[in-house]
Amino acid sequence: MPPRQPQDHALGLSLRLVREPLVHFFIIAAALFGLFAILDDTPAPMEETRLVVTDEDARRLAAEFAATWQRPPTVAELDYMIGQRVREEVYVREALALGLDRDDAVIRNRLRMKMEFLTESGVEAIASDATLEAHLASHPERFSQPPLVAFEQVLLDDALGAGEVMQVAARLNAGEGAGGAARAALLPPAFGPSPEHVVDGTFGKGFFDALVALPERRWSGPVKTPFGRHLVRVTDRRAARLPTLGEIRREVESDWRGTVRAALREARFEALLSRYEIVRPDLAAVLAP
Template identity: 40%
Template sequence: MRFLKEPLVHFLLIGVAIFAWFYWISPPSEAQDPQQAIVVDDNDVSMLASRFSASWNRAPSPEELQRLVDGLVREEILVREARNLGLERGDPVIRARLAQKMEFLTRSIAASVVPEDAELAAYLQDNPNRFRTPPKFAFEQIFLGEAPGSADVEAAQSALAAGADPMQVGLSTLLPKSMPLSAARAIDSTFGRGFSEILATLPTGAWAGPVVSSYGQHLVRINAVEPGVLPPLDDFRDTVLQDWRRQTAADLAEAQYQSLADRYEISLPALGPQE
């Protein structure tokens, strides 16, 4: 059956197994037992020692390790008693943190999966706009001023149509009169955000405008355009892999949430205009 080969199905099965494991090692209890056992095992001690070593660049002494263990027991007792009292309820910080940890648990599954190159290649082809290199433009510009009148614009256009030297038309400015083939980032850093998007709408080889920049208005002639391209997977495999994992983690998190939500009967009030 083809659906069994889908990566998302595999992730969901892994997710179910992980949540089942957490449920098994820490099952919810309907009644709190006042004599609950608190067990600190060798793994807990190793974790405490590792954290201490990472912070202090040395192993803890026996006395320090004992204080760490005592602190862990104290924390566990206080956390359990706080839960018995329901202190975590209604606390937005605790609720947000618990929800965040559940999300992290789900998303960590995707981070551990290494897809085949065929899967990444298909993802690349399905999402070309995420990885396509931006187009480049070579152009000339004539600065008309911050807010030129229609007469000024028409005079500049007429002069160019009559064969005037573009260098002698318009107002003086520190902006470059021409730019070689340049990517959108370089163009926008010079003329202001969004200027390159306007260039993409202009014809090649003819003066057009006025075109608005962060400095005013311009007449622009596009001399050359280098379209954006979709590089082969081998050129930036790590980038595609990172994006694939991010998207897969989001899909898995949503699928896992819907699976969990199906276990609840959710009642919501009718939402009307707020007073």
């Protein structure tokens, strides 16, 4: 058989390409775009076809590059970034023209966040002490510290009678150890100043309240928990209190900013909402089976 000539090989390759479905798709797409371009004689507004990258845009891109790489960009690098900026703007404009932003939950949420950010951006001013003092006084429930209790405890052997328990308490108050009367457990023998939820979370509900009735600096009890009976010595007890601004200034300022942001956000929304006539559906009809 004589060898295949180059033109025969090229012809075979062309025939295979013509049979490819993907090639058919590109041919049809090109024809449709061409037909659309011919039939659509509506001139685009100048502002939609003119894309200007200003000197300020270029300086901003250069500054972003320098902030990331700790050096100014080269001419080639800046030219590439401008090209990417142009690519992004072209795609965004064409996407908006096609309405791709409509009914897109991600885009709508992002636009809402930007509007709220514009509204709240004025809250970054430094708050005066008088402003924060007033905020602290107006919202004591947000900053009040709960009552705290610190204590030591010994988990008693279950076999001890009431009289023996009293003897163990007397030995402990005399500065002696509990000896064999104590039962080994993973519970901490001493607790620093802690609020109710921490104490009850460790020893069981009601343990914090039981400690309230006990004297300070003296072993007493027993106090019952799901683990057994405990002899307890309260070492510190602190009542609920409202700290001074000097103690919690950062927390108060953060809470003040959050409160002002929320108020500004709602006020701004109500102002914007007043521009619209809102027509709502009949909810009963919507929910009717």
